[in-house]
Amino acid sequence: MFLKNHWYVAAWSEDVGREPLGRVILGEYVCLYRTGDGAPVALENRCPHRNLPLSEGNLIGDSLQCAYHGIEFDCSGACTHIPGQTEIPAWAKVRNYKLAERNRWVFIWMGDPDLADEDLIPDYHxxxxxxxxxxxxxxxxxxxxxxxxxxxxxxxxxxxxxxxxxxxxxxxxxxxxxxxxxxxxxxxxxxxxxxxxxxxxxxxxxxxxxxxxxxxxxxxxxxxxxxxxxxxxxxxxxxxxxxxxxxxxxxxxxxxxxxxxxxxxxxxxxxxxxxxxxxxxxxxxxxxxxxxxxxxxxxxxxxxxxxxxxxxxxxxxxxxxxxxxxxxxxxxxxxxxxxxxxxxxxxxxxxxxxx
Ligand code: FES
Ligand SMILES: [Fe+2]
Structure with a gap:
């Protein structure tokens, strides 16, 4: 029984960087990283091809490259490259989660993204x-x-x-x-x-x-x-x-x-x-x-x-x-x-x- 439409702390700010971090939150596997500009990103941590966690992969600029067959996903979770083909099939995408960063904590919204109101984040400043x-x-x-x-x-x-x-x-x-x-x-x-x-x-x-x-x-x-x-x-x-x-x-x-x-x-x-x-x-x-x-x-x-x-x-x-x-x-x-x-x-x- 998990409440989904709430903000949860996903990580300390200093633990989210250019090395992808895999973490299970409310039973869902999430991959956290930062863009080159320092913005935190959270994607579903499961490659839709053969299920390898994307946190095993590497960052190519701000995109994540799966460590198994090299499929790439951008920060929104959209697939941007499949080696050896130009067509991107509809299944080739992963979920993106909303994040907010306050006072050394990175907060994640696991529920309906349309309900993610940052004013609901508790103030621990x-x-x-x-x-x-x-x-x-x-x-x-x-x-x-x-x-x-x-x-x-x-x-x-x-x-x-x-x-x-x-x-x-x-x-x-x-x-x-x-x-x-x-x-x-x-x-x-x-x-x-x-x-x-x-x-x-x-x-x-x-x-x-x-x-x-x-x-x-x-x-x-x-x-x-x-x-x-x-x-x-x-x-x-x-x-x-x-x-x-x-x-x-x-x-x-x-x-x-x-x-x-x-x-x-x-x-x-x-x-x-x-x-x-x-x-x-x-x-x-x-x-x-x-x-x-x-x-x-x-x-x-x-x-x-x-x-x-x-x-x-x-x-x-x-x-x-x-x-x-x-x-x-x-x-x-x-x-x-x-x-x-x-x-x-x-x-x-x-x-x-x-x-
Ligand atoms: S499992 Fe990710 S590209 Fe094949
Ligand atoms: Fe105690």
Whole structure:
């Protein structure tokens, strides 16, 4: 179940160049490259002649030459040359996908090209491209479906058990007041912890010696984006909730994830952990980066282990609408799944409507 009429991150800008790059996105094989002028291009990654991926081929100017029998395709996917003949048959073409490039990410539109509105691309400028922020970024190939990754990011009680040496402690799972709200295609989970001991990272980087007030605000944006605002301040400082949504208070950081399904059970995870310059002292940036990469790895181990378990008996988990075994902390992930199901239903209805 993939939502097609949405923008997905296809690649980091620096990974798309003059060397063709093959990548499976929503179960479709795509070939990414840049023209000589630097414009990104995405074509169907399957030669219509004998099915060799075009990413095995070479660029001739801005056209792709298949590595098997030399048929060439231009950036629109039209065939421009078949060795030994002048006639170009109707089957000799590949699909072209719409792309947009913003703030170090190349976004791809996998659905109806007439619906590709660039105003729908989420704005990650502040943290991916703002020099006043210190960003740790990466990309992970995840052996788990994208909704398991979203589940993880919408229930941050797991910090206590999965990230206990850095961002989690007992108070994160035991003392949070949780509010969950769906607004259109977004789900916001606000976790507020009052007068709790600071977790290790908050002592290390925030310098706290006493209890703190802490917040975690996760916002899911369909189809696969999560923005988490982690903030803290002295007990009783009283920053209003509306301000906390875009503030890290005295110390904190933001986490951005863009999840692009590869297949039903594998995902391309593009991520960024960023703090304002004042929040991560220069001499501690290397340690901060190492710790955040390790936090990502701790999560990866969890959802890949879940997927393995699910694969052994997919029926045991219940269905998406009625998962087996839920607790109140699951409200965010349940609402996220509801939004995805609604959008999927809308897309199917649209596809079924002639014209
Ligand atoms: S398979 Fe591509 S040209 Fe023959
Ligand atoms: Fe985590």
């Amino acid at each position: 502040k943290h991916l491209a703002d020099p006043d922020w210190v960003a740790v970024t990466g990309q992970t190939h995840v052996q788990a479906g994208y909704r398991l990754v979203l589940d993880n990011l919408l229930d941050l009680s797991h910090l206590t058990y999965v990230h206990g040496s850095t961002t989690g402690n007992a108070a994160v799972s035991e003392n949070a007041v949780i509010e969950t709200e769906t607004v259109n295609d977004t789900v916001c989970v606000t976790r507020t912890m009052t007068d709790i001991p600071p977790a290790t990272a908050f002592v290390e980087y925030g310098g706290y010696q006493e209890n703190i007030d802490r917040w975690q605000i996760s916002t899911f944006i369909a189809p696969g984006y999560i923005d988490i605002c982690n903030g803290s301040e002295k007990v009783g400082a009283g920053t209003p909730v509306d301000v906390r949504k875009s503030s890290q208070g005295e110390w904190g950081f933001v986490v951005y994830h863009a999840l692009t399904p590869e297949t039903e059970t594998t995902t391309h995870q593009f991520w960024c952990v960023a703090g304002e310059e004042r929040c991560v002292a220069p001499e501690k940036r290397e340690l901060f980066g190492d710790q955040m990469r390790n936090v990502l790895k701790e999560d990866l181990d969890i959802y890949e282990a879940q997927q393995k378990c699910i694969n052994l008996d997919p029926d045991a988990v219940g269905n998406d609408a009625n998962p087996r075994g839920t607790i109140p902390a699951d409200e965010g992930l349940l609402q996220m799944r509801r939004v995805i199901r609604r959008l999927y239903g809308d897309e199917q209805k649209g596809a079924a409507t002639p014209g």
